[in-house]
Amino acid sequence: MSERKKLDRRDFMRGAAAVAFTGATWAAVGEKTETKYWQLDPAKCTQCGRCTTHCVLTPSAVKCLNQFDICGYCDLCFGYLQPGSRNLDTGAENQLCPTAAIERKYIEAPYYEYKIHEDKCIGCAKCVKACLVFGNGSFYLQIRQDICINCNECSIAKSCPSDCFSEVPESNPYMFLTGDTHLAHPPA
Amino acid sequence: MKEPVRKTKHPYIVGACVAAIAGFYFYLVADKTKFPEPGENLVYDIKKFEDVDNVATRYKEGKPIVPTVDGPKAMEIDGAGNLFVGGKGAIAVYDASGAETSRIAVDGAATCLEFTPDGRLLVGLEDRVAVLGADHKTMATWSGFAERTLITSIAANAEEVFLADAANRCVLRVDYDGKVLNEIGKADEARDIPGLEVPSPYFDMAFDDEGSLWVVNPGKLGLERYRSNGDIVTSWYRPSLELDGFSGCCNPTHIAFNSAGRLVTCEKGLVRVKIYEVTAGSFEELVVGSKSFKVAQSVSDMVVDASDRVLVLDSRQKAVRIFEPEAPAVAKAVP
Ligand code: SF4
Ligand code: SF4
Ligand code: SF4
Numbered sequence: 176m177s178e179r180k181k182l183d184r185r186d187f188m189r190g191a192a193a194v195a196f197t198g199a200t201w202a203a204v205g206e207k208t209e210t211k212y213w214q215l216d217p218a219k220c221t222q223c224g225r226c227t228t229h230c231v232l233t234p235s236a237v238k239c240l241n242q243f244d245i246c247g248y249c250d251l252c253f254g255y256l257q258p259g260s261r262n263l264d265t266g267a268e269n270q271l272c273p274t275a276a277i278e279r280k281y282i283e284a285p286y287y288e289y290k291i292h293e294d295k296c297i298g299c300a301k302c303v304k305a306c307l308v309f310g311n312g313s314f315y316l317q318i319r320q321d322i323c324i325n326c327n328e329c330s331i332a333k334s335c336p337s338d339c340f341s342e343v344p345e346s347n348p349y350m351f352l353t354g355d356t357h358l359a360h361p362p363a
Numbered sequence: 364m365k366e367p368v369r370k371t372k373h374p375y376i377v378g379a380c381v382a383a384i385a386g387f388y389f390y391l392v393a394d395k396t397k398f399p400e401p402g403e404n405l406v407y408d409i410k411k412f413e414d415v416d417n418v419a420t421r422y423k424e425g426k427p428i429v430p431t432v433d434g435p436k437a438m439e440i441d442g443a444g445n446l447f448v449g450g451k452g453a454i455a456v457y458d459a460s461g462a463e464t465s466r467i468a469v470d471g472a473a474t475c476l477e478f479t480p481d482g483r484l485l486v487g488l489e490d491r492v493a494v495l496g497a498d499h500k501t502m503a504t505w506s507g508f509a510e511r512t513l514i515t516s517i518a519a520n521a522e523e524v525f526l527a528d529a530a531n532r533c534v535l536r537v538d539y540d541g542k543v544l545n546e547i548g549k550a551d552e553a554r555d556i557p558g559l560e561v562p563s564p565y566f567d568m569a570f571d572d573e574g575s576l577w578v579v580n581p582g583k584l585g586l587e588r589y590r591s592n593g594d595i596v597t598s599w600y601r602p603s604l605e606l607d608g609f610s611g612c613c614n615p616t617h618i619a620f621n622s623a624g625r626l627v628t629c630e631k632g633l634v635r636v637k638i639y640e641v642t643a644g645s646f647e648e649l650v651v652g653s654k655s656f657k658v659a660q661s662v663s664d665m666v667v668d669a670s671d672r673v674l675v676l677d678s679r680q681k682a683v684r685i686f687e688p689e690a691p692a693v694a695k696a697v698p
Contacts, residue, residue, distance in 0.1 A: 223406070225398075225401060229398040247613065248562060249562045250582060251612045258604055271407075273404050273405065284550070284558070286562075301405065304407040308632045308659045309610060309612055310612045310632075311612075
């Protein structure tokens with residue numbers, strides 16, 4: 176009887192160890208198989224231009240977004256206009272964007288909405304830098320997850336000089352701009 | 364007997380080595396050159412704009428003051444030369460040597476400060492104004508101006524007070540009970556008023572040495588001079604990346620007058636502090652250029668003291684940086 180009890184206890188310990196091992200393995204495997212996506216942190220980006228040239232896709236999977244609650248809806252938008260342009264018209268020679276991906280739309284005097292046509296955007300970040308320096312900094316880059324093929328090793332991440340790239344969980348695949356946005360005010 | 368077996372092994376070893384070296388080469392060089400570096404057309408060059416203000420200045424930077432208030436945002440100097448720095452929940456007071464001498468608790472985040480001619484301190488608290496007596500106790504609070512108000516600057520004379528409301532893009536003229544008398548700067552074609560354009564929460568104003576109110580029209584990159592009743596007297600705009608103009612979508616962010624009646628301006632983005640003759644709007648000299656600041660920075664506030672030192676509240680360094688003129692200030696031109 177006592178022999179049987181001893182065996183039972185040993186069996187129980189073995190069983191517990193097996194369950195613990197299986198659980199740990201399952202957890203480890205589970206963690207590895209959770210889908211992760213590449214994303215860039217706009218707060219770290221220094222607008223070097225490599226997001227255009229170093230993506231395996233042409234055009235790049237990186238696109239510019241406009242965070243409207245930060246945007247000043249400026250008439251003299253430096254993200255839209257070439258620096259020093261005198262004419263506030265939509266002529267190609269006045270536009271900063273190399274692909275004319277930004278649309279300027281009149282809202283009310285003297286405010287304008289700036290919409291990015293992502294199908295034309297090549298992610299060069301020229302508008303991002305200009306808006307950051309001269310405007311409210313509402314333009315920012317993000318990897319569009321519906322376009323990105325989620326390379327094993329993102330080739331932009333390998334060459335990004337500002338260490339912007341990391342893998343983010345499927346449930347939270349974008350990094351929005353943060354900061355004090357309540358003081359900015361789009362037209363009422 | 365020959366020994367062919369040993370010989371036939373060499374090509375494999377050599378091949379493997381060549382493959383390894385080639386792989387290493389591709390890893391180091393070829394892989395990196397697979398993508399072209401972005402050319403001129405794909406990169407926004409800031410340096411050429413910074414170089415514009417690479418000119419001599421007679422202002423030298425002195426020892427800064429590091430304010431201890433949380434989120435320093437507003438500055439003002441009293442008649443005795445004490446510096447008041449307002450932030451979240453408090454205003455710290457510094458004497459001429461830069462030592463903190465006292466601290467005043469406020470109910471909210473100070474967005475701007477102004478002394479009245481009789482020594483009361485007006486504290487902008489986003490949508491309210493607290494009136495503090497000489498003992499720094501709150502005497503009154505003015506509020507209920509509009510549904511959405513953001514007071515970014517206060518200018519007071521003996522009779523009335525002007526509040527710059529960035530959210531409503533106008534200046535409120537109020538009496539000393541905080542009652543709104545009229546609004547200044549709303550677009551009005553019949554009165555030739557173009558309308559104040561305020562795309563960001565930077566909206567300043569100041570009295571010149573004759574008591575006239577100068578209001579920044581930041582979206583038009585210039586200044587407008589108003590009468591109390593809201594009539595516009597004169598205006599000038601300088602949209603330009605050159606040193607004599609204001610850059611970006613909305614500048615200057617802060618203005619003040621020095622003892623010679625000259626207008627001192629501060630810009631955001633490319634931070635540049637400059638001096639203008641105010642009536643003509645003509646650029647006179649640079650106080651400090653953009654290379655002294657981080658690009659894409661905005662200064663929290665700027666004041667000029669009785670010795671014409673320009674004090675800049677540097678938002679990145681979280682310090683009051685002091686720029687002192689080496690030679691006497693430019694004399695005011697005789698009209
Ligand atoms: S490579 Fe990095 S720093 Fe350059 S634009 Fe892309 S995210 Fe910004
Ligand atoms: S300037 Fe560059 S990043 Fe901005 S919208 Fe055009 S292509 Fe996209
Ligand atoms: S993971 Fe691949 S497709 Fe996606 S942004 Fe990086 S290089 Fe482009």
